[in-house]
Amino acid sequence: MRSFFISHSSFPLPLLLPLAASFSWLATDSVSMAHPHLPEISTTFDTCAVQGAVHVPQFLMVADNLALTYESLGRYDEAAELHQRVLESRTRVNGPNHPSTLTTCNNLALTYRSQGKFSEAAEMQRQVVAARTEVLGPEHPDTLSSIGNLALALSALGRFSEAAAHQQRVLSAERRIFGPDHPRVLTDCSNLAQSYGDMGKFVEAGKLQREVLAKRVASLGVDHPQTALATGNLAVTLRDEGKYDEAIRLEREVLATRIRLLGEEHPHTLIARGNLSHTLCIKGDYVEAEEHQRAVTATEARLLGAEHPDTLIDRSFLSMTLRDQNKLAEADEVASDVLEVMDRVLGKEHPNTLTCARRAGSILLLQGQVAEAEALLSPALESQTRLLGEVHQATLETAAVLGEALCLLERPVEGAALLQATYDKFAERMGVDHKNSWSAKSVLGAALCQCGQVAKGKAMLEDLHAKQLGKLGMHHIDTVRTSERLRRWSDAPN
Numbered sequence: 001m002r003s004f005f006i007s008h009s010s011f012p013l014p015l016l017l018p019l020a021a022s023f024s025w026l027a028t029d030s031v032s033m034a035h036p037h038l039p040e041i042s043t044t045f046d047t048c049a050v051q052g053a054v055h056v057p058q059f060l061m062v063a064d065n066l067a068l069t070y071e072s073l074g075r076y077d078e079a080a081e082l083h084q085r086v087l088e089s090r091t092r093v094n095g096p097n098h099p100s101t102l103t104t105c106n107n108l109a110l111t112y113r114s115q116g117k118f119s120e121a122a123e124m125q126r127q128v129v130a131a132r133t134e135v136l137g138p139e140h141p142d143t144l145s146s147i148g149n150l151a152l153a154l155s156a157l158g159r160f161s162e163a164a165a166h167q168q169r170v171l172s173a174e175r176r177i178f179g180p181d182h183p184r185v186l187t188d189c190s191n192l193a194q195s196y197g198d199m200g201k202f203v204e205a206g207k208l209q210r211e212v213l214a215k216r217v218a219s220l221g222v223d224h225p226q227t228a229l230a231t232g233n234l235a236v237t238l239r240d241e242g243k244y245d246e247a248i249r250l251e252r253e254v255l256a257t258r259i260r261l262l263g264e265e266h267p268h269t270l271i272a273r274g275n276l277s278h279t280l281c282i283k284g285d286y287v288e289a290e291e292h293q294r295a296v297t298a299t300e301a302r303l304l305g306a307e308h309p310d311t312l313i314d315r316s317f318l319s320m321t322l323r324d325q326n327k328l329a330e331a332d333e334v335a336s337d338v339l340e341v342m343d344r345v346l347g348k349e350h351p352n353t354l355t356c357a358r359r360a361g362s363i364l365l366l367q368g369q370v371a372e373a374e375a376l377l378s379p380a381l382e383s384q385t386r387l388l389g390e391v392h393q394a395t396l397e398t399a400a401v402l403g404e405a406l407c408l409l410e411r412p413v414e415g416a417a418l419l420q421a422t423y424d425k426f427a428e429r430m431g432v433d434h435k436n437s438w439s440a441k442s443v444l445g446a447a448l449c450q451c452g453q454v455a456k457g458k459a460m461l462e463d464l465h466a467k468q469l470g471k472l473g474m475h476h477i478d479t480v481r482t483s484e485r486l487r488r489w490s491d492a493p494n
Contacts, residue, residue: 060086060100064107074308074345076115083108097131099142105131106149114309116350118156118387125150139173141184148188151195156351158392160198167192181219183226186212190233198393200430202241209234223261225268228254232275242433242471244283251276265303270296274314277321282435284476286325293318307345309352312338316356323363324477332367335360349387351394354380358398365401370408377402391429393436396422400440407447416447438464438478446485454489461486 063086070079087108090101105128112121129150132143151166171192174185189212196205213230220227232254238247255276258269277292297318300311315338322331339360342353357380364373381402384395399422406415423440430437441464448457465486468479 057100060089064104067107067111071111071114074304074310076111076309076346080108080111080115083111097135099135102128102131102135102142102146106146109149109153113153113156116346116352116387118153118351122150122153122157125153139177141177144170144173148191151191155195155198158389158395160195164192164195164199167195181215186215186226186230190230193233193237197237197240200434202237202431205237206234206241209237223257228257228268228272232272235275235279239279239282240430240434242435244279247279248276248283251279265299270299270310274317278317281317281321281324284324284472286321286477290318290321290325293321307341309346312342312345312356313352316352316359319363320359323359323366326366328363328367332360332363335363349383351384351388354384354398355394358394358401361398361405362401365405365408370405374402374405374409377405391425393429396425396440397436400436400443403440403447404443407443407450412447412450416444416451419444419447433467435478438468442478442482442485445482446489449489454493458486458489461489 063082067079067082067086070076070082083104087101087104090098090104094101105124109121109124109128112118112124125146129143129146132140132146136143147166147170151163151170154160154163154166167188171185171188174182174188178185189208193205193208193212196202196208209230213227213234216224216227216230231250235247235250235254238244238250251272255269255272258266258272262269273292274296277289277296280286280289280292293314297311297314300308300314304311315334319331319335319338322328322334335356339353339356342350342356346353357376361373361376361380364370364376377398381395381398384392384398388395399418403415403419403422406412406418409415419440423437423444426434426437426440441460445457445460445464448454448460450457461482465479465482468476468482472479474480474483
C-alpha cells in the first residue's frame, strides 16, 4: 500500500471538503455505491496526503473513513494498514489515551477481527478498555462499548464464558445508567443471548431474545430494521434448538419485510435470504435452499465482486447444499474454487479459509478421495486448534470430518479416539441432541464397529437413527447416512 503520511508545514484545507463529502455513501448502508467512486477518492486522498495533511484532524477523519470503506469492500489488509498509519499519527500528535486515538485503536481491533486475527483483536480491545477505564471511568458509555467489543473478540476465539461475563457486567451497568428499555441495553442483551447460544444455553438465549423482540416491536414497530434483526436472532436460536419450522417461519417473515422495505438487493435482504437458506438446508429442504443461495451469490458477485469475503462465504454454503443433494461434481468445483480464492485473498490461516478447507475435505471424502481429504483436513485442524482452541465449534467440526477420514484410511483406532473426544466436547457444550453432536455420534458409531466394538457401535447408531427418524424424517441426508452405516454393520456379530 502507498505511504500516505508526508509531513508539511501547511495544507490547503479546501481540498478536504469534496473528499469528506465523497464518503456520504457510508450512511446509505450500500457498499456497492463505493465501487465507482473509490478510484477518484483514492486519488484525491493521495493528493491531500502528499500536500501535508498528516496533522490535520479532518484528514485523519477521512483516512479512517477510507479504511472503513476498504473493510466494507473486503479489502481487510489495506484497511488494517491505513488504520495503523492513522493510529501512529494520532498517537504522535494527541497521545496514546486521547479519545480519537482510542477510537482508531478500536477500529483497528475490529479490522483484526475481520482478518481472523482474533487474539490480536482481543489484546487491542483490552488495551482500549484499560485506557478508557483510566481516562473516562469504568462506566462511561465508551468504556462499556469497549468491553462489549472485547467480549465479541473473545467469542470469536470460542471463549464464550469469559465473553458472557463481560457482557453481563456491561448490561448491569447500562440497565442502571440508561434504563432497561434503552436501545444500547437491547443491543447488548442480544449479544449476551448470542453467547448463551454459543454455550448451548438455548433456553436462556431464547428468553433474552424474546424479551428484546417484544421491546423492539413496542418501541419501534414491526417493520423497523432492529425489530427484523431481533427476529432473525431468535430464529437462529430456534434453529440451534432444532425447532426448524418455527425458525423458518420467522426467517420468512424477516425476508418478506426486508424485500418490501429495502428491495431484493439490499445487503440486509441478502443476509435474511442467506439465513433462511441455511435453516432450510439443515432441515433438509435442499431445493429451496439452493435456489436462495444461488440468488444470493449471484447478486453478491455482481454488487460486491466475485472475490469479496461475503460472496465467498455464501458460495461455500452453496457447496454444502450441493453436497447434501449428492451433486458432488459441482459441489467440488465450487468448494475448490472458493478455497483457492480464500487462500489468496484472506490467507491460508484465516478462519473462513480453514472452514472452507473442512467443507472441501468433506466433499472429497464422499467422492472417495480420502487421502486428498486427509491432506486438507489435518493441517486445517492443526491451525484451528492453535488459533481458535480445541473446543471451538469450527475446530470440532473439522475434527469430526478428519476422524471419519482416518477410519476410511484404515486407521480406525486413531479415528475413533478423535471422534469420541469430538462427540464428548460437542455433547458437553451443545447438548447430546444438537445436530453437531448427532453428526459426530453417527460417524463415531461406525468407527467403534470398525474397531471391533460392534455391540457398542450398533447400539449408538440404532439410538441415533430412531431420534433422527422422529426429528428429521427418513429422507434427511443425516438420517440416510446413519441408516447406511447401520445397514453396513447390521449383520456383523457382536
